[in-house]
Structure formats: C-alpha cells, structure tokens
Amino acid sequence: MKKILSALGASPILWGLVATFGFYYAINRGVIANETVVRYASGHPVEYVTIAMFFVGLCDLAFKCVQTRNEGRSLRRGALFPPKKTEKEPVSKAREYQETVSKARRMRGDSTYLRRLADALDFLTCGGAPDELDQELRFLADDATDRRDAEYGMTRAFIWAIPILGFLGTVLGITAALGSLDLTQLNATSERLAAGLKVAFDTTALSLSLVFALFFGQFFSRRQDATLARRVSKLVDAELKGRFYDDATNEENALESTVAALNDALRNFAAQAALVFSDVVNLKLNEGGASWTQSLADAQRRFISETLAPTLDESSKRLEKFDALVDKVGDEMIALRQILQTAADANALEAQLAGSLERLAEVGEFEKTLNNLSATVCLLNSKLTSTTPAPKLRSISELRPGKRADVIASIDALDDQRSSFSYRGDSTDASGEADREEGYERKRSA
Numbered sequence: 001m002k003k004i005l006s007a008l009g010a011s012p013i014l015w016g017l018v019a020t021f022g023f024y025y026a027i028n029r030g031v032i033a034n035e036t037v038v039r040y041a042s043g044h045p046v047e048y049v050t051i052a053m054f055f056v057g058l059c060d061l062a063f064k065c066v067q068t069r070n071e072g073r074s075l076r077r078g079a080l081f082p083p084k085k086t087e088k089e090p091v092s093k094a095r096e097y098q099e100t101v102s103k104a105r106r107m108r109g110d111s112t113y114l115r116r117l118a119d120a121l122d123f124l125t126c127g128g129a130p131d132e133l134d135q136e137l138r139f140l141a142d143d144a145t146d147r148r149d150a151e152y153g154m155t156r157a158f159i160w161a162i163p164i165l166g167f168l169g170t171v172l173g174i175t176a177a178l179g180s181l182d183l184t185q186l187n188a189t190s191e192r193l194a195a196g197l198k199v200a201f202d203t204t205a206l207s208l209s210l211v212f213a214l215f216f217g218q219f220f221s222r223r224q225d226a227t228l229a230r231r232v233s234k235l236v237d238a239e240l241k242g243r244f245y246d247d248a249t250n251e252e253n254a255l256e257s258t259v260a261a262l263n264d265a266l267r268n269f270a271a272q273a274a275l276v277f278s279d280v281v282n283l284k285l286n287e288g289g290a291s292w293t294q295s296l297a298d299a300q301r302r303f304i305s306e307t308l309a310p311t312l313d314e315s316s317k318r319l320e321k322f323d324a325l326v327d328k329v330g331d332e333m334i335a336l337r338q339i340l341q342t343a344a345d346a347n348a349l350e351a352q353l354a355g356s357l358e359r360l361a362e363v364g365e366f367e368k369t370l371n372n373l374s375a376t377v378c379l380l381n382s383k384l385t386s387t388t389p390a391p392k393l394r395s396i397s398e399l400r401p402g403k404r405a406d407v408i409a410s411i412d413a414l415d416d417q418r419s420s421f422s423y424r425g426d427s428t429d430a431s432g433e434a435d436r437e438e439g440y441e442r443k444r445s446a
Contacts (some may be wrong), residue, residue, distance in 0.1 A: 016056025046169035057158040088245040169203020
C-alpha cells in the first residue's frame with residue numbers, strides 16, 4: 001500500500017490533472033477573472049485538453065527538478081567512503097563497501113550517486129578486474145544518461161501533441177465559421193463567423209504559447225540533470241578509481257618476484273661454482289700436462305700405424321685394379337671399332353656381289369637369245385638349201401650396194417656383242433662354239 005501511495009504521490013499525471021481541475025475551479029469561482037486568461041483557456045474543449053496536457057508536462061518537469069536538487073544537496077555531504085590510502089586495498093574488500101552503500105541507501109534514500117557506487121562495486125565483486133573499472137564507470141555514466149533521457153518521453157510527447165491540438169482547434173473553428181454562413185441573415189452570420197474564427201485563432205495561440213513554455217522548461221531541467229551527472233561521475237571516480245587491486249595479480253607479482261630472486265641466487269651460485277671448477281681444472285692441467293701430451297702423441301702414432309696405413313695400402317691396390325680395368329676397356333673398344341669396320345667392308349662387298357649377280361643374270365638372258373637366233377639362222381639355212389636352190393652369190397660384191405652394207409653391219413654387230421661377253425665357269429660345249437665361229441667366218445667370206 002505504501003508503494004502504491006508513494007507511486008501516486010510522485011505521479012505527474014495525477015498532479016497535472018489536479019492542477020487542471022484547480023485552475024478551472026478558480027476560473028469558475030471568479031478567483032481568476034482576467035479576460036485574456038478566461039478567453040484563451042475556456043473558449044473551446046480543445047483548449048481544456050491543451051491546458052490539461054500542459055499542466056501534466058509541467059508537473060513532470062517540476063518533479064524532475066525537485067529530484068535533481070535533492071540529489072545535488074545529498075552530494076554536498078561529501079564522499080561516502082573513507083579517504084584512499086597510499087597502498088591499494090584488495091578487491092575482496094569491495095563487499096564491505098557494498099554493505100556501506102546499502103546502509104546509506106536505506107538511510108538517505110535512493111539517488112544516482114548511490115546507485116552508481118552500488119553498480120561499480122557489483123562489477124568488482126562479480127569478477128571484474130580493477131584495471132577495467134574505469135571503462136565500467138564510463139559505461140555506467142552513459143547508461144544513466146540514457147535512462148534519464150528516456151524519462152523525458154512523456155514531456156516530449158506533450159511538446160509534440162500540443163501544437164497538433166492547436167491546429168485541430170483552428171480547423172474546427174474555421175469549419176464552424178464556414179458552416180454558419182447565411183447570406184440572408186448577415187448580422188447573425190457575422191456573429192457566428194467571428195465566433196468560429198475566434199476559436200480557430202485562440203486555440204492556435206494558446207497551444208503555441210504553452211508549448212513554448214514547456215519546451216524551455218524541459219531545456220532547463222535537462223541542463224540541471226547534465227550538471228548533476230558530471231558531479232556524480234567526478235565523485236564516483238574519486239571514490240573508486242585507484243582504490244583496489246586484484247588479489248590474484250598481487251599473488252602473481254609476489255610469485256614472480258620470488259622466482260626472480262631465486263633465479264638471481266642460482267645464477268650467483270652457478271658463477272661461483274664455475275670459478276671453482278675452472279681453478280681446479282687449470283691446476284690439474286698444469287700438473288698432468290706433460291703426461292697428457294705424451295699420451296696424445298702415442299695415441300696419434302697408434303692411429304697412424306693401425307688405422308691410417310692399412311687404409312692407404314688398400315686404397316693404392318684399388319687404384320691399380322681400376323687402372324687395369326681402364327686399360328682392358330680401352331682394348332675392348334679398339335676391337336669393337338675393328339669389328340665395326342669389318343662389318344662395313346662386308347656390307348660393301350655384299351653390295352658389289354649383288355650388282356655382279358644382276359649383271360650375270362642379264363648376260364645369261366642375252367646368251368640364250370643369241371643361241372636361239374643362231375639356231376634359227378641355221379635352221380633357215382638348212383631349209384633353204386634343202387628345198388629351193390638359193391641363188392649363187394660368188395661374193396658379197398654381187399649383192400646390191402644397199403643390201404650388202406646392211407648384211408655386213410648386222411654380222412659385225414653380232415660378232416662384237418658375242419666377243420664382249422666372257423663366260424666364267426660356263427658348261428657350254430667348246431666344239432659347238434668352234435663350229436659356230438667357223439660358220440660365221442664362212443658367212444662373212446660368202
């Protein structure tokens with residue numbers, strides 16, 4: 001019930017309607033008797049609605065201004081937390097500061113300053129790092145500004161709606177004036193026309209005047225809010241910035257410093273151990289230098305005699321075998337070249353033999369033809385001598401000159417062709433050849 005009563009007590013709509021009722025009650029009772037106020041405030045229903053909107057918006061701005069002034073007075077009390085120490089406090093103490101803020105909100109009431117502190121401490125207790133607190137405070141300031149700006153939504157709506165109502169009254173007045181025109185009754189018509197134009201202009205003038213006042217009231221209220229927001233941000237930054245450090249980070253820093261100290265101690269110990277070791281080694285080297293030198297020379301001689309000399313001998317033997325193999329390959333290359341030359345000569349001889357065989361084949365064919373011709377000639381001679389007696393020619397000179405020359409040329413040509421061929425390995429009968437030679441001689445002498 002208390003919450004409902006407190007909500008109604010802080011409602012600008014309720015108080016705006018109450019103010020509107022009181023204003024018109026004062027006009028009806030004659031408390032407000034100014035003709036201008038009465039004319040512009042109670043001439044038309046649109047003016048009643050305009051006046052009601054104006055008072056609601058004005059009450060809203062008044063409540064905001066009162067709230068802002070109260071919060072400004074609460075800031076004058078100074079910081080809520082004790083002054084910051086030289087050394088930072090662990091972030092785990094943020095819970096103690098949260099309890100302090102809760103007590104202050106119960107005693108002083110809620111305010112922008114206490115809400116900002118509570119939200120920042122909630123960020124730290126929920127795992128936020130102190131290094132990110134500055135960014136979180138900027139975010140909270142922007143969020144508070146947006147939230148405060150949203151609270152002016154109703155006033156902005158009235159600033160937009162009141163001029164619209166004035167224009168609506170203007171339209172209604174002009175419509176009523178035009179609807180009352182009657183040329184037959186000029187006196188009554190002029191009165192109704194004047195009343196309609198009066199409503200039209202009065203509603204417009206009233207709406208513009210009220211919206212002008214409401215707009216400037218909003219401007220001053222928002223300016224006061226901006227001043228309060230800057231003061232709250234400055235005080236919260238002074239309260240929380242640089243107050244806390246992260247416990248885990250501090251432990252890590254302590255561990256890192258311990259590890260660094262341990263590393264320094266280990267490096268010093270290693271340096272001292274290295275100096276002692278170098279002194280001991282130098283002493284031992286000086287004492288046993290001669291024996292170590294002799295041992296090294298003996299080891300070198302054993303290495304040369306047992307390992308290096310056999311390796312060199314084996315390498316020389318392998319080189320000799322390689323030279324012999326190279327010589328053998330050279331001889332084989334020479335023999336291969338000779339074989340290739342012999343093969344080339346054999347190919348040439350084979351080509352010559354093929355040509356000779358072709359010529360022999362041609363000569364054999366010609367010999368057969370010649371033998372056939374000779375046999376034919378002999379057969380003709382025998383036929384001629386057996387059947388009819390040939391005319392006796394005592395000599396070639398008895399033939400006609402042209403015929404005699406042809407016969408002599410033919411016989412000479414046959415004789416030349418026959419004498420130009422020689423038959424190697426031929427099985428021709430020597431006696432037949434001699435007979436043919438004699439026959440030729442006889443024919444030539446004939």
